[in-house]
Amino acid sequence: MAFVDPSQMRDADTGQRGDVLLRVEDVSLSFGGVKAITAISFDIRQGEIRAIIGPNGAGKTSMLNVINGFYHPQEGEIWFRGKKRKALKPHQIANEGIARTFQNIALFKGMSTLDNIMTGRLTRMKKNMFWQAIWRGPAEREEIAHREVVERIIDFLEIQHIRKTSVGRLPYGLQKRVELGRALAAEPALLLLDEPMAGMNVEEKEDMSRFIIDVNQQFGTTIALIEHDMGVVMDLSDRVVVLDYGKKIGDGPPDEVRRNQDVIDAYLGVAHD
Numbered sequence: 029m030a031f032v033d034p035s036q037m038r039d040a041d042t043g044q045r046g047d048v049l050l051r052v053e054d055v056s057l058s059f060g061g062v063k064a065i066t067a068i069s070f071d072i073r074q075g076e077i078r079a080i081i082g083p084n085g086a087g088k089t090s091m092l093n094v095i096n097g098f099y100h101p102q103e104g105e106i107w108f109r110g111k112k113r114k115a116l117k118p119h120q121i122a123n124e125g126i127a128r129t130f131q132n133i134a135l136f137k138g139m140s141t142l143d144n145i146m147t148g149r150l151t152r153m154k155k156n157m158f159w160q161a162i163w164r165g166p167a168e169r170e171e172i173a174h175r176e177v178v179e180r181i182i183d184f185l186e187i188q189h190i191r192k193t194s195v196g197r198l199p200y201g202l203q204k205r206v207e208l209g210r211a212l213a214a215e216p217a218l219l220l221l222d223e224p225m226a227g228m229n230v231e232e233k234e235d236m237s238r239f240i241i242d243v244n245q246q247f248g249t250t251i252a253l254i255e256h257d258m259g260v261v262m263d264l265s266d267r268v269v270v271l272d273y274g275k276k277i278g279d280g281p282p283d284e285v286r287r288n289q290d291v292i293d294a295y296l297g298v299a300h301d
């Protein structure tokens with residue numbers, strides 16, 4: 029993983045991070061009669077931490093699923109790295125450089141920490157079974173290179189002591205950290221985190237916040253996250269997009285969004301038209 033000097037990533041004049049990495053343009057998504065997302069547009073800039081927030085049922089997870097290609101919106105476009113995205117299968121999206129973690133941890137519970145993180149390298153593996161059958165050399169070299177990346181991630185996340193432990197036996201906070209490790213193993217350009225702190229105690233939240241900031245600053249990884257804990261969102265993110273009933277009601281730096289009356293009303297549950 030390349031080390032990127034974070035001071036190089038902000039625009040000196042505007043204080044904003046780099047170029048647009050992903051753009052959501054006028055996207056609408058329905059499930060039968062239910063409109064989960066209505067005409068939403070926003071962008072995610074290179075090197076930033078972008079939060080997506082909103083009350084329950086606001087459309088946050090649906091938005092994340094559109095960004096990573098699980099759902100194809102009925103209307104609108106997604107632009108990634110300057111190109112309009114065609115309808116892709118999820119594994120093709122992973123190959124494009126987008127990785128994610130899930131609201132409910134999605135790990136192989138019977139497998140060790142090490143093996144779970146190794147599965148994150150699958151999209152990066154080039155040498156297939158054919159190679160291994162005719163000549164082990166290149167496949168072996170590739171395996172060693174993948175192991176090196178995985179070992180660096182294990183060191184970085186401070187989980188050496190559980191590298192051989194079955195993930196199902198780990199406490200919740202550590203499982204979340206292993207899931208982050210697996211997503212990082214794909215060396216994504218864009219990392220999507222769906223409620224990375226959900227169900228954690230204060231100490232676990234502090235640890236996870238620190239790892240998220242370190243991933244962003246040390247690897248230059250762009251991060252979009254959904255999070256309910258407002259304190260965490262305000263501390264971590266460069267910019268926040270706020271959804272309510274599938275519509276965008278706020279977008280900007282944390283301080284600005286915090287003062288937005290529509291956002292305050294939405295969180296207080298004020299009735300709307």
Ligand SMILES: Nc1ncnc2c1ncn2[C@@H]1O[C@H](COP(=O)(O)OP(=O)(O)OP(=O)(O)O)[C@@H](O)[C@H]1O
Binds near residue numbers: 062082085087088
């Ligand atoms: N697969 C689906 N089929 C039908 N309706 C769905 C589906 N997924 C989401 N919805 C509906 O779309 C709306 C937005 O849901 P979504 O899960 O995206 O919201 P959310 O902001 O992530 O909520 P939460 O904070 O509770 O996780 C809700 O009304 C939900 O019931």
